[in-house]
Amino acid sequence: MKVHKNSLISQMGHGDRSTNKLSLKAITRDNLPYFWGWIAVSIWLYAYFIPIGGFAVKVSLFEAIVGDTTIYFYIMLITGSLIPILWDGKKFVSASFYSIMFSLACYISVLFIGPGTLSKIIMLIAVPCIGHVFIAHVYSFFMVLNNSEKLFSLIMVVLLPKVIMYIKPVFSSSELKLHPLSILILLIMISLAFSTYSIKSRPEMVPSFKRVKAPVKAYSLMPLVFVGLALNDVIAPTALEQMTGFAKHQVESYYFAGIIVGLLVVIILQTRFSVHIYTMLNLSFAFLAIGFVIYLIQFQYQAVGIVSAIFFGIAYSIGMVNLYYLTGVMIKKFQSLYFYRTGFILSSVCYLLASVFVKITGQGDIVESPVVLAFVSICVVILFFLLSPFFIKMLYSGEWIDDSYREDISQCTRLEAKLKDYKLTPSEMEVCRLLLGGYTLRQISGMQSKAYSTINTYCTSIYRKMNINSRTELFLLLQEYKEQ
Numbered sequence: 001m002k003v004h005k006n007s008l009i010s011q012m013g014h015g016d017r018s019t020n021k022l023s024l025k026a027i028t029r030d031n032l033p034y035f036w037g038w039i040a041v042s043i044w045l046y047a048y049f050i051p052i053g054g055f056a057v058k059v060s061l062f063e064a065i066v067g068d069t070t071i072y073f074y075i076m077l078i079t080g081s082l083i084p085i086l087w088d089g090k091k092f093v094s095a096s097f098y099s100i101m102f103s104l105a106c107y108i109s110v111l112f113i114g115p116g117t118l119s120k121i122i123m124l125i126a127v128p129c130i131g132h133v134f135i136a137h138v139y140s141f142f143m144v145l146n147n148s149e150k151l152f153s154l155i156m157v158v159l160l161p162k163v164i165m166y167i168k169p170v171f172s173s174s175e176l177k178l179h180p181l182s183i184l185i186l187l188i189m190i191s192l193a194f195s196t197y198s199i200k201s202r203p204e205m206v207p208s209f210k211r212v213k214a215p216v217k218a219y220s221l222m223p224l225v226f227v228g229l230a231l232n233d234v235i236a237p238t239a240l241e242q243m244t245g246f247a248k249h250q251v252e253s254y255y256f257a258g259i260i261v262g263l264l265v266v267i268i269l270q271t272r273f274s275v276h277i278y279t280m281l282n283l284s285f286a287f288l289a290i291g292f293v294i295y296l297i298q299f300q301y302q303a304v305g306i307v308s309a310i311f312f313g314i315a316y317s318i319g320m321v322n323l324y325y326l327t328g329v330m331i332k333k334f335q336s337l338y339f340y341r342t343g344f345i346l347s348s349v350c351y352l353l354a355s356v357f358v359k360i361t362g363q364g365d366i367v368e369s370p371v372v373l374a375f376v377s378i379c380v381v382i383l384f385f386l387l388s389p390f391f392i393k394m395l396y397s398g399e400w401i402d403d404s405y406r407e408d409i410s411q412c413t414r415l416e417a418k419l420k421d422y423k424l425t426p427s428e429m430e431v432c433r434l435l436l437g438g439y440t441l442r443q444i445s446g447m448q449s450k451a452y453s454t455i456n457t458y459c460t461s462i463y464r465k466m467n468i469n470s471r472t473e474l475f476l477l478l479q480e481y482k483e484q
Helices: 002-013 032-048 060-066 070-086 089-094 096-113 117-143 147-172 180-201 222-241 248-272 277-297 302-334 337-361 369-386 388-396 399-405 414-421 426-436 441-448 452-466 471-483
Strands: none
Touching: 032 117, 032 147, 032 180, 070 089, 070 117, 070 337, 089 096, 089 117, 089 180, 096 117, 096 180, 117 180, 117 302, 117 337, 147 180, 147 248, 147 302, 147 399, 222 277, 222 302, 222 337, 222 369, 248 277, 248 302, 277 302, 277 369, 277 388, 302 337, 302 399, 369 388, 399 414, 414 426, 414 471, 426 441, 426 452, 426 471, 441 452, 452 471
């Protein structure tokens, strides 16, 4: 038990660097349509709906047509949640080509028609199709992309919409009749038409979920994911929107700087030093807590308020990348239809509740509403810090955490996957299993009908590859894998 605790503590800091396969070189040609599609559809969605706070890449044309986009966001969220419940992923991912073509036709129609009742009706019809395209790419992100593709696509998903947000004032000063961002969205939709056609032509690339149950402890991590998403993607941006005393572009500049810093932290700590996911999530929650504390202080000392934008930006980039990455690893590992549906429905409910919360706290001329928003958020963050030991235990007692720095998800036993990390041959793996079972080299020789010298050679090779010198070290190194 003592060894297990020590290994758990070591896991909280760093993973096994020798097994870190996260690299741009691991991005495969076959998965490029899914890789680009996930990035493109995220930019597209951020241009319309997300986040609910004031830091979206709002396209002027869409706002001019529909006014408040909230109801459209709810429709997209509800229809997007129903699709994976009613249809198999292999089918609705391939069918996303038709939805993107219909959405493209609606968008082009609105460009020519201009603002008016007819355009509102057209966009209302198009929104469920947008939800379909989005959920299809979310499904592909979870089930098709390998780990490197997941991580680096998430970095781009976090970065690119914020880059566009940051340079939007430059576009806004353009004298073009058609807004440059509207042209950008049109180009993104056209590129999605090509990528979804490629996806449609190869339906065998998309696996279906299985009607199997995920481990119960996996469900216990859902609150961590949902609250993290709500705080980073809804509540913190809303808090910044309510900040007074600073120009909006100034707040956006500090927020953007924080996002860049956070992404650099992710790239350095996770691709270079293999820092574990929960450590990164703790960093995100810590920066959130500091950001909300500074946000409260600014009501007395207004000049310090702008610093909270930096901390919110760092928390956003670290949190969003790791929350989606953790979810992606778990979903692909389990391939459980029930786990996926439960998670998606609850995440939609969480986003709805978060949006309602910020609407209520932002209503009217309530001076205390920003204080209430920040205070409640701080309490939630503190609660999750208090529950950290529980979440750590649940996270690192699950076999999915072993796969977080591998090239892709393993579908074999924990022990077999770990032995593959050390590049053991099948014969060496079998000898290693028997050694862990307590058998001597003589016994293994008899069981496998091989010469003692051959088994001894296997044993020597095992020790060399694992950088150990004795069977005792072998037991200590693989004890937690042997027990499960």
